[in-house]
Amino acid sequence: MRFSRWHAHGNVYLLTEEQGLTPERVRAQVGQADGILEVVRVDGAEADVVIWNPDGSVAEISGNGMRIVARWLAERTGEGDVVVRTGARAVAGRMLADGRVEQAIGAVRVFEGERVAGLDVTPVSVGNPHAVVLGDPDDLPLIGPLLETHPRFPERTNVQVARIEAPGRVTARVWERGVGETRSSGTSAVAVAAATHRAGDVAVAFPGGELEVRLEDGRAWLTGPAERAD
Numbered sequence: 749m750r751f752s753r754w755h756a757h758g759n760v761y762l763l764t765e766e767q768g769l770t771p772e773r774v775r776a777q778v779g780q781a782d783g784i785l786e787v788v789r790v791d792g793a794e795a796d797v798v799i800w801n802p803d804g805s806v807a808e809i810s811g812n813g814m815r816i817v818a819r820w821l822a823e824r825t826g827e828g829d830v831v832v833r834t835g836a837r838a839v840a841g842r843m844l845a846d847g848r849v850e851q852a853i854g855a856v857r858v859f860e861g862e863r864v865a866g867l868d869v870t871p872v873s874v875g876n877p878h879a880v881v882l883g884d885p886d887d888l889p890l891i892g893p894l895l896e897t898h899p900r901f902p903e904r905t906n907v908q909v910a911r912i913e914a915p916g917r918v919t920a921r922v923w924e925r926g927v928g929e930t931r932s933s934g935t936s937a938v939a940v941a942a943a944t945h946r947a948g949d950v951a952v953a954f955p956g957g958e959l960e961v962r963l964e965d966g967r968a969w970l971t972g973p974a975e976r977a978d
Contacts, residue, residue: 749777751784753978754820756812758931758956760977761785763820771804778802782930785813787820793827797834801926807834808876811934811959811970814839815849819974822849837875844971853935853968856942864900867891870943874968877905877925878939885909885921892923906933910940910952918944919953931956938968 749769751762762778763785774784782802789796797817799807807813814832818841821830828843840852859871864879872878879895892907910920922936923929932954941950941961950961962969 749773751777752820752976753781754785754816754974755977756815756932756934756956756972756974757954757959759812759933761813761816763787763816765790769798769800771800774800774804775802782924782927783807783810783813785817787817790821790824793821793825793829794831794833795821797832799834801924803926805926807926809834809837809839809874809935811851811853811874811936811938812932812972812974813934815841815851815934815970815972816974818849818851819843835875847975848971848973850969850971851934853938853970855966856938856963856968857966858942858946862900865894865898867895869895871905872939872943874935874938874942876935877901877903878908878936878943879905880908880910880939880943882944883909883911885911885919888921888923888929892929896923896925906936906939908933908936908940910944912944913953916945916949917951917953921955932959932972934959934970934972937961937972938970942968 784800786798857873907923922933937952937959960971
């Protein structure tokens with residue numbers, strides 16, 4: 749299959765318009781990328797995509813992945829506003845003058861905190877599951893795999909270890925379900941922002957770079973880069 753290589757703050761995806769991927773083919777072709785974006789339909793400034801994890805599972809949503817598809821679609825069509833769909837969720841993307849993309853991610857839900865595996869965890873849904881732990885981000889290599897496969901999360905979960913640096917500013921590392929640690933994650937940025945602030949503008953710094961989140965009335969907007977890596 750033919751792929752183009754993209755990244756969003758070091759979160760690398762392969763993108764293809766060819767169809768017919770299977771879990772086995774994904775595992776064979778993903779290489780060192782964080783996933784494969786299979787564009788299955790394009791209609792003007794709208795596209796449908798299947799987001800594959802390296803282990804062959806399908807992700808419900810990926811903020812960085814869908815932002816990459818938005819940038820790809822904007823370059824293909826010349827449009828400044830596009831819509832990317834995965835499953836039942838449609839995410840509108842707007843190309844900004846500084847080269848970044850603003851995405852209307854949609855509903856985000858923060859649940860009551862829980863004690864899981866001896867850790868204080870805040871579950872968050874951004875269309876996919878997240879478990880946010882406040883602490884030292886350097887503890888992620890231990891906490892990430894522990895929570896991802898914990899029985900509390902029978903379908904597994906994305907995990908973030910976050911530290912509030914100041915109002916509106918958080919540092920975090922992320923362990924993605926079916927991937928492992930990645931340098932950046934869009935929906936993880938939304939989950940961290942919602943778990944720590946609930947409303948307003950929040951800058952979330954990952955090892956790969958900073959993403960901006962705006963929270964309002966239980967909905968989230970995400971702004972960050974996406975560019976070709978080849």
